[in-house]
Amino acid sequence: MATERTLSILKPDATRRNLTGKINAVFEEAGLRIIAQKRLQLSQTQAEAFYGAHRERGFFKDLVGFMVGGPVVVQVLEGEDAIAQNRKLMGATNPANADAGTIRKLFAESIEANSVHGSDSAEAAAHEIGFFFAGTEIVG
Ligand code: CMP
Numbered sequence: 001m002a003t004e005r006t007l008s009i010l011k012p013d014a015t016r017r018n019l020t021g022k023i024n025a026v027f028e029e030a031g032l033r034i035i036a037q038k039r040l041q042l043s044q045t046q047a048e049a050f051y052g053a054h055r056e057r058g059f060f061k062d063l064v065g066f067m068v069g070g071p072v073v074v075q076v077l078e079g080e081d082a083i084a085q086n087r088k089l090m091g092a093t094n095p096a097n098a099d100a101g102t103i104r105k106l107f108a109e110s111i112e113a114n115s116v117h118g119s120d121s122a123e124a125a126a127h128e129i130g131f132f133f134a135g136t137e138i139v140g
Contacts, residue, residue, distance in 0.1 A: 013115055041070075
């Protein structure tokens, strides 16, 4: 296993319910380090670009609307096997299918308001980290 970095987003349903600290505690207790973090209000253009891979999906418009509906916290997590580890901690996209103890089982409201996003591959992680952070903002 190698030390990796992954992009994580705490979504508007999580910031609205004041869950930033509780979700960050899950990451830190699992050994992931939060090496960059900022709270942002995404613009429509940013949200559409970030989720560009889903542009043709039926849920795209609603997803973008949801993501601009309140503040998000974007962060870089670092650790052993961080990309897969974060996806395991998050649980299935749809909280109805998420394993007990995962962030989405604990906190998500629906498949759309599912509290967190995490990069799904090394390529996506590199792209998504660069989307939100300058190198100087990441302090490992
Ligand atoms: P995320 O990991 O941020 O990547 C794309 C998001 O689209 C996903 O989490 C879900 O929150 C959202 N989404 C909304 N509806 C669906 C759906 N029907 N299938 C998959 N993802 C969906």
